[in-house]
Amino acid sequence: MKADHTASGAGAAESPDPRVAARADTHLMRSLLVGIFLFMAIYALYFARAFFMPVILAFLLTLTLTPIVRFLRKHGVPEVVSATLLVVLSVCIFATAGYLLSSPVIDLINNTSAIGQQLSERLAQFRRPFERIMQIAHELEGLAETSQEPDVQKVAVAQSGILSSAAGNILSAGTSITIIFVLSLFLLASGTMFYEKIIQSFARLSEKKRALRVVYDVEREISNYLLTVAVINVGLGTVIGLGLWGLGMPNPLVWGTMAALLNFLPYVGALITIVLVSVIALISFDSISYALLAPAFVLLCDVVEGQFVTPMVVGRRLEINAVAIFIAIAFWSWLWGFVGALMAVPLLVVIKVFCDHFDGLSHVGNFLAAQQTVVVEEDAVEETGKAKA
Structure with a gap:
């Protein structure tokens, strides 16, 4: 009898709990549905851009x-x-x-x-050490062209007219x-029409208050951030345009506007501006040392804006980590081109602020946050542990 009870107890211990299996299946189905939804959303955003x-x-x-x-x-x-x-x-x-x-x-x-x-x-003076290598490359290219079969004909595909394409784009x-x-x-x-519609979607008063509070917080933070960053970028473009005008750069309005617009692309935008300004400065000024003043001034303005002005005005809480920024820029530029790249960081901030207000999405907001936020959270956890001890 005792052996039978022992065997039955062991069998009961080995048999899986049906509730645990049901929860696992539900979690798997939910993950699959989320993946399918994201895939279909990306598909729709690409083809319906x-x-x-x-x-x-x-x-x-x-x-x-x-x-x-x-x-x-x-x-x-x-x-x-x-x-x-x-x-x-x-x-x-x-x-x-x-x-x-x-x-x-x-x-x-x-x-x-x-x-x-x-x-x-x-x-040309900086290219002289590489002239021998370029000469060898041209010789190899010439040998490859002469080794081609003489009967091979090249076919050029006629493209649509430039004027019709330009008219369509305009x-x-x-x-x-x-x-x-x-x-x-x-x-x-x-x-407040949309806020009223949101309130009408909930039945309980507590749910209405919570939904309204979350919507107001998200809208206020995102709006303040976008307006502040837009004003900062306009100020940066103005300073760069005036500085390049003082240095004698041609078309300073173009470079100031470009600096303000490309500053919505962290790191990448500043690099593009510096490179383009360097090219125009090198062909516009006789002295190379004086030509380097223009990109150096742009670099100084970008450093001051990125390291002091924006963190002081916007705050550290809305900073995004660099990995997420580069992934977002690459994704949206692939999806929608240059316009998508400009929208990448504002959309990333929108997603982060939205995730921070919902417990189920807090891990996504934590992943998007910069390193400072993680450090603050780790310090808070350590202080809480010491207080409990």
Whole structure:
């Protein structure tokens, strides 16, 4: 009898708990569904970028201008009036910048070959040690060309006309810009309509209060961040443009605008600006030592902005780690090109702030956070352990 009880107890211990197995199956199915959803979302964002790109840009512009609308509302200006004024002002700034920058940018694009030739001649003295290697490479290339069969014919595929392609691109860009500003106007003028819809989606009063608090916190933090970063970038572009104008650089307005725009790309944007300014400075000034002053000034401005101004104004809590930034820039640039790369970091901040307000997504926000946040959390854990001891 005792042996039978022992055997039955061992069998019961070895048999798996059906509730544990059910929870494991549920977790596996949930993970699979999340993976399928993410795959389908990326697929939709890629093939429907003509729709999603202006819509997301409109939401980002709305979040950037929301603090101004909120400030004016507190001083008695209705949302419709303030939204209309801000959108009209944004359109005027965009149109003016496009008009002023179009001519020098087109000249730079048309003179790309001449700029490359002048830069090659300017750097000829630094290229002399490598001339022998280049000569050997050209000789090998010539041998490869002569070894080809004489009967082989090269076929060139005729492409569509440049004018029709340019007209199509201009029409598509104009449609996207119209959608951005019109949708931003409606979103800014809607006021608290979306908050009311969110409250109506919940039944309990406690759930309504919690949802409203989370939505307000997320909207306020993201709006303040985007507006602050936009103002900082405009200030950086202004300082760089004035400094390059003082050094005698041609088209300082172009480089200031480019610095402000590319500063939405951390690390990468500053590097691109420094390289382009270096190229133009080398072909614009006779002295190489004086030409290096322009990229050195841009580098100084970027260092001061990145290490002192932005952390002091924005705060350490919204900083993103460098690995996540580079992954986001690579992903969105693959998805939507240059515009997607500019949107990468603002979208990353939106995701981080949203994840920080939900316990189930806190691990994602912790992964996106910079190293300072992790250190603070580790110090807090150590202090808590010492207090318990």
